[in-house]
Amino acid sequence: MAQINPDFATELKEYGAFDFNACYNCGTCTAVCSLSTEENSFPRNMIRYSILGLENDIKSSLKPWLCYYCGECSETCPRQANPGELMMSLRRWLTAKYDWTGLSGLLYKFLQLSIIAFILTAIGVIVFSIYENFKLETIMHYGHLFEMLAIGAVFSLILTPNIIRMWWFIILKPKVKVPIVSYFKGIWDLIVHMFTQKRTLGCDDNQFRWFEHFILVGGYLALLFTTIVLDWFGTENLFIIVLGYVESGIIFIVTFDFVLSRMKKKKEISKFSQPSDWFFVIWLFLLGFTAFIVRIFIDTNLLENNIWIYLFHLIILVQWALIIVPFGKWTHFLYRSFAMYFEKLIIDNK
Ligand code: SF4
Ligand code: SF4
Secondary structure, eight states: OOOOOTTHHHHHHTTTOOOGGGOOOOOHHHHHOTTOOSSOOTTHHHHHHHHHTOHHHHHTOOHHHHOOOOOHHHHHOTTOOOHHHHHHHHHHHHHHHHOTTSHHHHHHHOHHHHHHHHHHHHHHHHHHHHHTTTOHHHHHHHHHHHHHHHHHHIIIIIIHHHHHHHHIIIIITTTOOOOHHHHHHTHHHHHHHHHHOGGGGGSTTOHHHHHHHHHHHHHHHHHHHHHHTSOTTTOOOHHHHHHHHHHHHHHHHHHHHHHHHHHHOOSHHHHOOOHHHHHHHHHHHHHHHHHHHHHHHHHTTOTTTOHHHHHHHHHHHHHIIIIIHHHSTHHHHHHHHHHHHHHHHHHHTO
């Protein structure tokens, strides 16, 4: 029997949903959604589930992740029920449900907690720098070590268990039968979706947005590799230095455009921003920008007398790695890719 949560609408509003109860089930949103098919009629059924509080059905659904938020449904809704934003709120809500630590939900719901977390991490970096007598070489050494350890810890202790929980909600609990061999066969699709996010191309008028995301993901992953594996701040190899400049430049140019578009609020997708949306774009922008400046200061021999710029970069990096990647909007990138993977497994084994 379907389990109903009568407080679901109230709970979802804490994740940014608007008055979706205004929906009178006309079906216009489903008609205009270019991703909607006979098998996948959305967003309307997600709205029905949300109104009825069918929490478990939403938890086992991939539909919120299949939507790429083009906003057409919200633009055409005659009741201003804002189905596009509802899908976004469901993604935030699902993120909180997948997260075994419970911190995602708390950070989404209570802005004060996010602010406290940002302040505490900044204090941690400053206290560590004082303890190390602001010795640039030592702090940079530990900064580099932190990057490696943080990636390993966040992926193994938080993101991997969360993906397993997502799999449990979507495949195991609803008893979808997927032979082991299908998991291996689908891995290529997972990788392709992860690196290209090509599902966005299924939305009309989304080509430029897809291109921006594509080069942003590429630039971000490449910069991660360049700073961690190729030791960008420590190297004297000209090719690696230039490569890092290009990658960090890509990140701050694209994210600057994202910040501008959220401020202008012209497109449907940018009209409603939750604090987590702002944190994601601003921190990613600062990450690229401060990395770029740090390397310029290294190349002009100015960093030794301006250690504050590296400390600023380190604070941004620590906040990014410990707050935004494991508990914030960064996780959407991961869950969306796995949603495509799980969808393929389900379709292939129907
Ligand atoms: S277009 Fe608006 S009113 Fe019509 S079904 Fe969709 S959300 Fe409901
Ligand atoms: S935002 Fe776009 S993709 Fe998502 S449900 Fe609405 S019309 Fe479909």
